[in-house]
Amino acid sequence: MGVHAELKLVEHDKDGVDLSFRTDVLRGLAERQKAIPARWFYDLTGSELFEDITRLPEYYPTRVETRLLEAYGAEIARLVGPHRAVVEFGSGSSVKTPLLLREINPAAYLPLDISGEFLRQSCQELAAKFPELPIIPVEANFMRAVELPASVRHLGMLGFFPGSTIGNMVPPTAVDLLRSMRDTLGDGSQLLIGIDRVKDIGRLIAAYDDSQGITARFNLNLIDRINRELDGDIPRKRFRHMARWNDIWSRIEMHLEALEDTAFTVAGRDFFMRRGETIHTENSHKYTPNQARLLLQAGGWTPAWQWTDAAEDFLIVLADASEFRSAP
DSSP states (O other), X not given: OOBOOOEEOOOBOTTOOBXXXXXXXXXXXXXXXXXXXXXXXXXXXXXXXXXXXXXXXXXXXXXXXXXXXXXXXXXXXXXXXXXXXXXXXXXXOTTHHHHHHHHHOXXXXXXXXXXXXXXXXXXXXXXXXXXXXXXXXEEOOTTSOOOOOGGGTTSOEEEEEOTTGGGGSOHHHHHHHHHHHHHHHOTTOEEEEXXXXXXXXXXXXXXXXXXXXXXXXXXXXXXXXXXXXXXXXXXXXXXXXXXXXXXXXXXXXXXXXXXXXXXXXXXXXXXXXXXXXXXXXXXXXXXXXXXXXHHHHHTTEEEEEEEEOTXXXXXXEEEEEOOOOSOO
């Protein structure tokens, strides 16, 4: 079957600049605590660097989640049933996505991703592994509901959201995302989601500030992307990567810290940062199993089955789309 025509739902200006990217960056740099949403890490270079991160010895989530999919894939396939359309929120992982697709015998695979270049690359790799599977890439911001192609709307839907990416969002935003997934996938759908669990703080810090400096390169690449795509002149050498634990929010935070007073422009607008000031670039919230179930329920999903590893590092949950109710 191969890769079908790509559906593009991302808006660009006449120069090819992603309008949402520019809006988010300019708004975030103007705030008291400067912040840029983590989804903008993932241009082609950022996506490739993240794949490198997943192979680091300190970065346990990918390793553990992969083992869970290998160990419980057959059980997941029995619970899901065959011939669903798999809608992955984010371009397919080179390891986890094939594991799922081999087990459940889907009717179609639709990856949704905001990075069109990496989306196309990952789809070509999957098409080589699954030549009979219809693959329909959708370039879109999955933070809001996405209208799927008419050719798959009659199929049962399985959403796939691995990697504990849900942890990148503060709880209100995570709930909004889960609700938009519910709208995208529709009644009768299911969601298979990976969620990182609360654990030793030292292990968490190491996972987001590795000894090889790859996570630092991943974080600093955001500056390169802003400079390239938004006509910025942010001096990368005046910033450093920083990872820290925020106990109140139960999360690892990643920041870009200014090493000295720095003035710069982005898209024609002037900005200034004092030494020690940061741009907050990512959160990675960690959940207990009860907190994870409550989060899913708030987002319109009813947790039905869950699997964890012996060390209780990571959680995979299969949830059903909740029925809409007008009252308790």
